[in-house]
Amino acid sequence: MRMSDAAALKVAGVTLSFGGVKALRDVSFEAKAGSITAVIGPNGAGKTSVFNCISGFYRPSSGQVLLDGQDISALRPPRRAALGIARSFQNIALFRGMTVLDNIKLGRHAHMKTNLLQAMLYSGAAAREEEALRRDVEERIIDFLEIDHIRNMPVSVLSYGLQKRVELARALAMQPRILLLDEPVAGMNREETEDMARFILDVKEEWGVTILMVEHDMGLIMDISDHVTVLNFGEVIAEGLPAEVQADPHVAEAYLGSGDPAALMKRLHEEAEH
Amino acid sequence: MIIGTAKESYRADEALLTTKPQRVWMAIFLAFLVIVPFSVNDYWLYMVCLMTINVVAATGLNILTGFTGQVSLGQAAFMAVGAYTVAWMERDLGTPFLVNLVGAGLAAAALGIVVGIPSLRVKGLYLAIATIAASFILHFVFVHWESVTGGNTGINVAPARIPGMELTTYFQLYWVIMPVTIIMVVAAANIFRTRIGRAFIAIRDRDISAEVLGIPLLQYKLMSFAIASFYAGVAGGMWAYFFRVVTPESFPFMMSIFLLAAIIVGGMGTILGGVVGAVFMTITPELLRFVVEWVSPWVPNAGTLLSPVRTIVFGGLIIGFLVFEPQGLAEIIQRVRRFFRLWPFRT
Amino acid sequence: MSDWLFFIEVSLAGLGSGALLSLTALAFVLIYKATQVVNLAVGEILMLGGYLFFAFAAGMGLSPWVAIPLAVIGGGIVGGIVERGIIRPMLGEAAISVFMVTVGLGSVLVGLVELIWGTDPRSLPNFIATAPLFLGEAYVSRKIAVAFVVAGIVVTVFLVLFRFWRGGVALRATATDQAAAYSCGINVPGVFSLAWIIGCATAAGAGVLLGAISGISPTMGIFGLSALVVVIVGGLDSILGALVGGLALGLIQSWTGTYLGGEYTSVVTFSLLIVALMIRPYGLFGTHEIERL
Numbered sequence: 033m034r035m036s037d038a039a040a041l042k043v044a045g046v047t048l049s050f051g052g053v054k055a056l057r058d059v060s061f062e063a064k065a066g067s068i069t070a071v072i073g074p075n076g077a078g079k080t081s082v083f084n085c086i087s088g089f090y091r092p093s094s095g096q097v098l099l100d101g102q103d104i105s106a107l108r109p110p111r112r113a114a115l116g117i118a119r120s121f122q123n124i125a126l127f128r129g130m131t132v133l134d135n136i137k138l139g140r141h142a143h144m145k146t147n148l149l150q151a152m153l154y155s156g157a158a159a160r161e162e163e164a165l166r167r168d169v170e171e172r173i174i175d176f177l178e179i180d181h182i183r184n185m186p187v188s189v190l191s192y193g194l195q196k197r198v199e200l201a202r203a204l205a206m207q208p209r210i211l212l213l214d215e216p217v218a219g220m221n222r223e224e225t226e227d228m229a230r231f232i233l234d235v236k237e238e239w240g241v242t243i244l245m246v247e248h249d250m251g252l253i254m255d256i257s258d259h260v261t262v263l264n265f266g267e268v269i270a271e272g273l274p275a276e277v278q279a280d281p282h283v284a285e286a287y288l289g290s291g292d293p294a295a296l297m298k299r300l301h302e303e304a305e306h
Numbered sequence: 307m308i309i310g311t312a313k314e315s316y317r318a319d320e321a322l323l324t325t326k327p328q329r330v331w332m333a334i335f336l337a338f339l340v341i342v343p344f345s346v347n348d349y350w351l352y353m354v355c356l357m358t359i360n361v362v363a364a365t366g367l368n369i370l371t372g373f374t375g376q377v378s379l380g381q382a383a384f385m386a387v388g389a390y391t392v393a394w395m396e397r398d399l400g401t402p403f404l405v406n407l408v409g410a411g412l413a414a415a416a417l418g419i420v421v422g423i424p425s426l427r428v429k430g431l432y433l434a435i436a437t438i439a440a441s442f443i444l445h446f447v448f449v450h451w452e453s454v455t456g457g458n459t460g461i462n463v464a465p466a467r468i469p470g471m472e473l474t475t476y477f478q479l480y481w482v483i484m485p486v487t488i489i490m491v492v493a494a495a496n497i498f499r500t501r502i503g504r505a506f507i508a509i510r511d512r513d514i515s516a517e518v519l520g521i522p523l524l525q526y527k528l529m530s531f532a533i534a535s536f537y538a539g540v541a542g543g544m545w546a547y548f549f550r551v552v553t554p555e556s557f558p559f560m561m562s563i564f565l566l567a568a569i570i571v572g573g574m575g576t577i578l579g580g581v582v583g584a585v586f587m588t589i590t591p592e593l594l595r596f597v598v599e600w601v602s603p604w605v606p607n608a609g610t611l612l613s614p615v616r617t618i619v620f621g622g623l624i625i626g627f628l629v630f631e632p633q634g635l636a637e638i639i640q641r642v643r644r645f646f647r648l649w650p651f652r653t
Numbered sequence: 654m655s656d657w658l659f660f661i662e663v664s665l666a667g668l669g670s671g672a673l674l675s676l677t678a679l680a681f682v683l684i685y686k687a688t689q690v691v692n693l694a695v696g697e698i699l700m701l702g703g704y705l706f707f708a709f710a711a712g713m714g715l716s717p718w719v720a721i722p723l724a725v726i727g728g729g730i731v732g733g734i735v736e737r738g739i740i741r742p743m744l745g746e747a748a749i750s751v752f753m754v755t756v757g758l759g760s761v762l763v764g765l766v767e768l769i770w771g772t773d774p775r776s777l778p779n780f781i782a783t784a785p786l787f788l789g790e791a792y793v794s795r796k797i798a799v800a801f802v803v804a805g806i807v808v809t810v811f812l813v814l815f816r817f818w819r820g821g822v823a824l825r826a827t828a829t830d831q832a833a834a835y836s837c838g839i840n841v842p843g844v845f846s847l848a849w850i851i852g853c854a855t856a857a858g859a860g861v862l863l864g865a866i867s868g869i870s871p872t873m874g875i876f877g878l879s880a881l882v883v884v885i886v887g888g889l890d891s892i893l894g895a896l897v898g899g900l901a902l903g904l905i906q907s908w909t910g911t912y913l914g915g916e917y918t919s920v921v922t923f924s925l926l927i928v929a930l931m932i933r934p935y936g937l938f939g940t941h942e943i944e945r946l
């Protein structure tokens with residue numbers, strides 16, 4: 033799928049507060065179908081909160097979330113997942129009691145049909161569905177993300193970078209139309225970051241998935257994103273092409289309290305490296 | 307990656323028993339179960355049946371607590387519901403005993419769903435305490451709903467019948483209880499080969515992320531409660547046919563703690579753990595009896611020591627396993643297996 | 654006797670046992686506040702307190718006024734040993750595992766008491782005068798009145814301590830954030846031990862009072878279950894909740910026991926618990942922790 037002008041996902045006037053504290057104020061932006069949109073901003077700006085509103089974990093006090101033009105604001109998180117909103121988490125949320133393979137398989141849950149009785153009997157239908165899932169996960173996801181060697185390991189023994197990759201795998205198993213990635217390369221070394229960038233681009237190109245990504249790594253954002261939205265104190269303060277945003281003095285001010293883009297770059301690189 | 311035989315290998319990989327030694331050991335074990343009733347005396351057959359009933363109840367609890375992470379201290383109360391259902395169906399409906407066992411499971415499951423409703427609002431200890439509350443309320447119902455439960459005196463249960471025969475001896479009952487148990491344990495294992503089992507484990511590990519990944523929490527938590535109570539109900543139903551009388555004191559609160567202890571000692575979150583835990587915890591008090599009998603020539607009034615010693619050992623086992631071997635007996639078994647590798651079979 | 658007078662007497666008796674519930678609930682709260690552990694063995698420590706008093710006063714013939722502090726100290730020592738021996742190694746384990754450890758501990762304590770003193774109920778030597786007490790026209794058992802006053806004072810003292818005393822503040826800080834407490838120079842393991850020692854000592858003291866009123870037996874630990882209901886309803890981390898909840902439950906149990914019949918007390922108690930959980934899952938006065946993704 034090519035990038036088009038149609039918005040696959042639209043956040044319209046979302047306001048969210050936690051007991052008086054406004055985490056998001058009238059936030060609006062959109063992600064065009066088949067594009068990569070980056071959401072950036074200082075820590076505490078509300079980026080994760082926006083993701084939580086999109087996936088339904090938080091209920092905004094006003095505003096809507098539209099998926100392909102359809103208002104999904106009233107739907108519970110599992111329904112949204114079933115409609116194709118998949119995500120990874122800033123603080124890795126793999127299930128520690130399962131192997132890598134089972135974690136990935138779990139992602140397909142909403143698209144499967146086996147009911148309790150079929151499960152207890154492991155009936156023909158259940159067996160076929162599991163086998164088809166296994167094949168799909170092995171051949172399309174595990175091979176693609178180069179994680180064959182760890183498929184039977186418990187997730188708790190994996191390195192941070194590999195855990196992030198398994199999270200991506202699980203999100204892909206959800207058959208996403210929109211993929212939300214919350215800081216996908218945070219804490220990764222150069223090589224791991226490059227691998228991840230390649231995977232994200234491939235997902236966009238080959239799977240035709242619309243991607244929304246929170247990141248601090250400006251280099252990565254410049255390289256792969258098509259569009260950037262900047263949040264500060266819960267408000268959208270700038271958006272546009274990566275280069276435009278980078279040169280915007282408002283953005284630098286948000287990060288540093290000064291209008292110097294060069295200082296911004298330096299600061300962002302520091303944050304990316306922790 | 308294996309190409310060519312991929313189809314075969316995926317299917318084999320998803321099987322319940324994946325290696326040849328596993329299959330051989332399982333065959334030996336099943337053969338053993340067939341031989342047991344012919345080779346032990348009535349006392350041991352009684353013990354085996356009791357263990358087997360406890361295996362069903364513990365396996366159900368393990369699905370709820372060990373796999374889904376919803377701690378319940380009400381499993382015994384659901385056994386009671388199953389036992390009363392069987393007693394009532396035998397007395398007032400006269401339906402065949404297999405129907406009654408299923409009825410016992412379904413009645414308990416329905417109630418389990420009701421008791422599970424707080425699980426969406428409260429977690430962990432608060433939920434455990436809600437289940438304690440539910441079991442005390444049920445106890446009250448057993449005492450006071452006399453037209454159905456017979457009040458404090460309880461109900462006598464007619465023997466299970468198959469055409470042409472009443473099942474009254476332990477030997478006869480064994481051939482009902484054991485197959486039912488095997489079927490239920492296999493069914494429990496099967497759940498965890500599918501999306502439903504994965505959903506349960508995900509809820510246990512972190513329910514809020516599971517929800518965002520597409521798992522409706524209420525539905526699955528209640529499903530887990532229903533399964534656990536179904537198992538308890540069937541176990542209670544078999545118990546009723548085994549002891550032939552049900553009273554409000556047949557399933558004391560202590561029994562819920564016993565079942566939770568069984569899955570802790572056996573290993574939470576593994577099917578094997580629920581089975582070995584129930585067997586181990588049922589047999590230990592009996593072994594202590596032999597120990598006490600054995601020391602009685604040297605220890606004055608050893609007989610009166612038996613009950614306190616059992617209580618101490620019971621508590622000590624819970625503490626010991628939680629502190630030193632939190633994965634339970636199942637983990638010890640796995641370690642032994644790894645030690646011997648595939649001995650004595652080669653694949 | 655007028656109905657009103659009778660009602661007042663029933664209520665006074667209820668407040669008396671309610672104060673004991675508050676005291677026992679305090680033991681739960683102290684331990685929970687510092688260590689986030691729900692110690693189900695509080696009921697058994699309470700029982701042990703009663704038996705220790707029995708051993709010192711009846712067995713060794715000590716004066717009750719010596720035996721009481723010894724029983725309380727004994728409870729504290731057991732608490733300290735338990736904390737060091739089996740609770741601290743469980744640090745970082747799931748709350749429910751630690752909870753089950755305390756269930757196991759309760760079982761061990763019951764077994765030990767049965768082993769040493771047998772299973773028969775016993776009554777404690779009298780140390781409170783038996784002459785009845787009148788509040789206006791209403792009769793109150795003197796033992797219950799004494800229990801009420803003592804329990805009331807202890808709970809109030811802790812309520813004040815937690816507000817103003819440094820140690821109380823340390824305990825509260827530890828509860829909120831262990832890592833932060835460490836970095837502020839608070840001796841976190843010390844606070845843990847202290848909480849267990851004081852909590853178990855409190856429970857043992859409650860056991861002496863309860864034993865004085867209704868005798869002791871290995872099954873008296875069941876009283877802990879009622880106190881657990883109090884802390885669940887009042888909030889696991891709230892001393893105020895323990896006080897209010899204990900008195901309220903004491904009243905309710907006394908009323909239902911008298912007007913509906915003894916067999917109704919537990920069903921009413923637990924129904925209230927379920928209703929409270931559905932309305933306020935984290936207790937009337939407890940704090941609710943928000944989960945984040």
Ligand SMILES: Nc1ncnc2c1ncn2[C@@H]1O[C@H](COP(=O)(O)OP(=O)(O)O)[C@@H](O)[C@H]1O
Pocket residue numbers: 050055073074075076077078079080081082943944945
């Ligand atoms: N569950 C919550 N309860 C209270 N405040 C929250 C919650 N989630 C987020 N916040 C607050 O909202 C703001 C935005 O947080 P977040 O979305 O995590 O920022 P970011 O991801 O941009 O670093 C912060 O001030 C944070 O403290």
Ligand SMILES: [Mg+2]
Pocket residue numbers: 079080081122
């Ligand atoms: Mg964030």
